[in-house]
Amino acid sequence: MNNSISIHIDRLYKSFENNGKSELVLNNITFDVHKGEIVSILGQSGCGKSTLLNLIGGFEEKDEGSILFNGKEVTKPSRKSVMLFQNYGLLPWRSVQRNVELGLENSGMSQEEMKEHAFYYIKMVGLDDKAEHFPRQLSGGMQQRVAIARALAIEPELLLMDEPFGALDTFNRYYLQDELLKIQNKSHTTIVLVTHDIDEAIYLSDKIVVMGKNPGSVQREINIDTYKPRDRSGGEFQDYRRMILKEFQLNSSLPPIEFNI
Template sequence: MSYIEIRDVCRHYEQKGASFTALSHVNLSIERGEFICLLGPSGCGKSTLLAALAGFDRVSSGSVRIAGEEVTLPNIKNVTIFQNYGLLPWRTVEKNVELGLESLGTPPAERTKIAHRYLELVGLARFASHHPSELSGGMQQRVAIARALAVDPDIIFMDEPFAALDAITRMGLQDEISAICSKQGKTIIFVTHDIDEAIVLADRVVIMTPNPGKIKSIVKIDLCGRRDRTSPDFLRIRDRIFREFALKPADRTEYYI
């Protein structure tokens, strides 16, 4: 059995007296330490699926299991990073990173030590005493990443965390999170609608299509080391994914590129 098992998951909503299907018969297995990107346009159910995995939402039918246990509620060992950073404006950068450690009951001296370790990792150690309002958007997102890593989570869920950032900052953070998570060996589920971002980050790209939301195909990314966005191999994979979106939804297929 894989670390994460999604089996025949459907999610239906009632809206103004009408039924809406956000997810339809979704099946996916994820191994420990994988970086998975859920890729697709708005309305394809990728954020709905992420919410079910994180325990923020319940599926209408089917099952979601992590390490053999059905997901019914959020788990403190799994963290979620959102677009809006989720930082507390009245706390310093250091104290924001310590937030999850406080919930775990980590002693103050150890909290400070851990917070500085991860601020150093994301290149923000010298901003420890600053407040979020004094940082750029990209820096705030790095604080959110440090806070997530500080609690040593089993899984990090990321819901379009770089969507609000400018292109240059976004590319820099893509490279940073790829390098950090590779070193940390974390399991990452990352929602995006950006094809290049998915190729830069993922071990596998799960392509989702809307109306109703389902998995169309899965593309395994076989690119070693830092991913050059201009390389022939990168562009070949990019073209393949573009073609996937150009076709009508069909039964799911899996490719090895």
């Protein structure tokens, strides 16, 4: 892994107007993401995870603080950074091939170059035999792989993912988590992932940023230094699980939970 910093967030604050009052959503957020890392932003609903991801992508304006991407202040969206949403965003009238070509249409590539380039990433996500299919002919998991291929075809330095597997069943979610690790191992793209799934964060991440809420803040950063792919049933995995669950209990008014793992 390259140890140079891709994203540097320093003393970030963000608020929204709610019924005529300013409501603080993100409070003093500070952390770094290194190049080639997968970093999960993990927290309960309402802690500002998606707002933070939108700020990193340049889709929202901050109140105070700084967000640097490759040493430059983020002020607007960039082609070097791509956001991937839960709803895939595929165009139903375009084939898989044509959907993946979408982001290349103003790149200066010839039609043949676009076709070859897009197909390279379609093959990378294991859908080379589905290139002429339309989204309606694909499962939800396949559609998400098309969305990943389309994002990677632009060759971004940073991939932002907002609950990308949240709408899928457990088996498809596990399969795509494995696929994402394989793809990232080939592409070396830096990934920042928003999730509320503790197991997903542990399975995928090099680092987890655990967020508390009211307002959203960084409660703890946890580096996951074990091998990939990880054993979900292993003792080390369960140790990380207990550690994270304990963090959520510390930030909750709920009574402690007993675990029999």
